[in-house]
Amino acid sequence: MEASGHSTGTPSNGVHTIHISDQARQAGCATLLNTIEATQHLSIDGVLVLENVIEVEHLDRLRELLQPTAEEIAQDDTHDSDFEKHPRIMDQALPTMLDFMFEDVWSNRIAVSILQSLAGPNLRCHYANANASLKAGGRQLVRNDFDKPHPVNSFAFIINIPLSDMDEENGSPELWPGSHRDSFIQQHVTLPNDEWGFAIKPALVEQRRNISPPVQPTVRKGSLIIRDIHLWHAGMPNRSDTPRTMLAFVIQPTWIHAPSKVTLPLETKALVDGWKVNSGLEYAVHWVDGDADHEEVDSDDVEYSTGNSKWPLLESLMRPTPESISSL
Template identity: 75%
Template sequence: MEASGHSTGTPSNGVHTIYILDQSRQVGSATPETIAEALTYLHRDGVLVLENAIEVEHLDRLRELLQPEADEIAQDPTHHFNFGRHTRNMDQAPPTILDLMFEDVWANRIAVSVLQSLLGPDLMCHYANGNTSLKAEGRQPVHSDIDKPHPLYPFAYGINIPLSDMNVENGSTELWPGSHRESNIDQHITVTDDEYGLAIKPAIVERRRHISPPVQPTVRKGSLIIRDIRLWHAGTPNRTDTPRIMLAFVIQPKWFQAPSKVTLPLKSKALLDSWKANSGLEYAAQWVDGDVDHKKVNSDDVDFSTGNSKLLELEPLMHPAPRFISSL
């Protein structure tokens, strides 16, 4: 064990977990040793769990508000369901009520320090939403969260925060460790001649299944999951009567110039400025007067692709040699 955390188990085809000690969680710091361990497994697997990284009381307060709202949101015929309503997997964003905007949820300092070591010091959060799995039998296709040409190196990470223990029974996300290392847009299905979908071509998925099958980790409340945006994953059925709520944030380097913005009330700006002072994380905010109805937030137009003109010129280098497209 070292000053900020220790490993709690790392099966070769599972999700590596680092336990964050109470003192480290309370001060929001990670030692160089923890960062080294986190980066090593994020490079290998594309996903990592930081256990005990968030105050459980904060998650309980959020769940107290969001869980009763889940059924209400699901009844809205215009609300966004991921891969169709039959999956019962829908957007459910965190509230932007100041008293419920907890720093260890919205700008977790330990997670930010890990991502700064990967992506550089100037980080932007381009997405603040959530993923709720309602009781269902349907599931999502295997996919990644970007459907445009993208670099073959890390450029975005998702932070997933379950508000309760998450397991196979209540719809723990299916993850494909290592798939990020050869993930590229040519593996995606094509919707039209010039448009890609999020889903991975089924034949490629089946080839990888024989080499490195997916996992569904058990994740304890108080944990956060760091996931490379390129990693293959899929929503799975929640077989319980209780909605499984998992918040989601996406962080990218400022130089990447991703277009997506987070709609936030202007009255929260001072709070977000304090987070930036504490950790360096900035929000790509669309400020509005008055309140923001979190129940209406959806991911229909989210876009994690680059707006950097030089990187757009380099798009041909985002397509690997043909042998890598189907080698998984």
């Protein structure tokens, strides 16, 4: 390991990993080598792990708050699940009390600086949530997080932050490196109402498995995962007795004008405004008086699409559909 924090992913991890040095983490700035390596692997693989970028104490405090309520939430049949119920992966809102809104979690400067190198300097987060994976035997279908025609460029990135060490035993997600480079809406299943679903057609999943199989990375606490929104992935069963909580933030260039907003208490506005000064990351926020209940959340209305009126006019320029896809 070089002092700069430059490293390569290990075969056992399955996803390219860059260890960020303590010096770079404390400075809140990725080195030039970190940035070059990260942008190359995000472009090629569509996914990357940044290691040693978050204070472990911050993650421990969040886990101590969220973990006890995970089983309680799972027993509520009205509570929203993440895509499918049988893997027992439940939505769980982030706490929005000032003492729990850590900058290295909500607006990690190293991650933001790398995304700015790929997507431009003006970035906005319009989705902040968590999911709790409880002990179960089922898994999710392979999916893509965008159920509309996809632009060719990488127009959105998801930052996932596990609150504990994460591996196959406790439900590390299945990731399909490189799938983002060949992703378009006709790969998705169609629903009874003729709309597109999130799941990928099973025949295509098996085709890709034969040439580029998925991985389940081992991710250390204090790390974060960056993935392109086009990337195929699936929630996997947590075989342990301990809930595994993972945070999720969706970040896009501001020109996308995505309509979704993060609900935050008005008392946190100065803090959130300070993040923009420090890292350049802006939050799309619906401000409310009083507290926002961190045990209540519904992801059904989250919109990854755009409020940009020009976008639909460009649909014909989006990824062409190979003739072979239409018959699958």
